[in-house]
Amino acid sequence: MRITSVLRTARAAALAMTAGLVLLGGAASPAVADSSPSAVSSEDGDAPTQAGTSFRTATEIEQGRKATANGSAGDYMYWSFPADAEQRPTVTATVQLPESTRSASSTWQLDVYDGLRRRQACQYGAQTRTAAQDADLVTLTCVLRTVRAWSEPWANDPLPGTYYVRLTTTELATADLGVPVSAMVRVDSKDMGGAAAVDGSLAEPLVPGIAVTGAENTDSDEDSTAVLSSLEPEDGWSSGWWSSRWVWTAAGGVLAALAGVAGYALTRGSGRPSRVPPPGA
CATH class of the missing domain: 2.60.120 (Jelly Rolls)
Structure with a gap:
């Protein structure tokens, strides 16, 4: 019975792990798409x-x-x-x-x-x-x-x-x-x-x-246009605020939590006292 319970717990943990990775991948795919x-x-x-x-x-x-x-x-x-x-x-x-x-x-x-x-x-x-x-x-x-x-x-x-x-x-x-x-x-x-x-x-x-750029002109309402290069990436300058490391960090946290649940299920007791052999046995 204990082996069956452990197997069921491990199977549930694996399913939850797979679902978590799928959700993370789906949520992160628009952000990590090639925007260069x-x-x-x-x-x-x-x-x-x-x-x-x-x-x-x-x-x-x-x-x-x-x-x-x-x-x-x-x-x-x-x-x-x-x-x-x-x-x-x-x-x-x-x-x-x-x-x-x-x-x-x-x-x-x-x-x-x-x-x-x-x-x-x-x-x-x-x-x-x-x-x-x-x-x-x-x-x-x-x-x-x-x-x-x-x-x-x-x-x-x-x-x-x-x-x-x-x-x-x-x-x-x-x-x-x-x-x-x-x-x-x-x-x-x-x-x-x-x-x-x-x-x-x-x-x-x-x-x-x-x-x-954007410095106010004291003589007129026009803004300064001193930028010598007007091209930039399609989605603007990211300046490194986002990277796929966020995805892997979140995935690592989910995996660590699932591993803890699985380890607890494998090491916990059955809840019943162990059988004590009778005297003289």
Whole structure:
């Protein structure tokens, strides 16, 4: 009888555990859905067709969209994109070289800077490549570290905000300066989830000029529009307030409670005194 009771209790605990996990998964699924800009699809006709020549004139692009530009070998090409906490951006640039024979090979480099214009190291990827004299194109890739919601002031960790992409040549023959080239840049992100969450958040994302946004103009009723980057994630800046760690913490609490109930059911007594053998038995 006791074994049957224990089995029934364990079965009830397992059913309750399954129901709790289903309810947690259903409640959390809308919040942990991919809300990064890379999930937004767009037509190629809406993609930018030019690049900036400095940080201040960088062309804004959204994640998941392709941007193209025509330029000359030896020039700097700049783009900017937003990246939020728990995202790991991947920047890919393809340079189409002219079909005419060039005088020598050329080396191209892709650099990424954050909102404070600090150069961010690539976690992996071919950030610098040399194109042979007869090459038609060269492809560069930079996979950044995961964007953190908060970091120490002395650290160089990537933080939420605007990121800049710079494409240029580092080694080029003098005779090839000014040769027309075309470039294509695309930024995608992978959501790293609660594994990359930290206990902290920024007051504001690192977007140039955001500190003076909305400042009242004493001479008129118009608000200041000093923000140099207008793009942001589709659902706004999360600043790390939500992560899947909340789901797993709640699930761990439910599992701990169910384990306690099951352990109590397995170790409790039957409620009847144990049989005492008669004297002389």
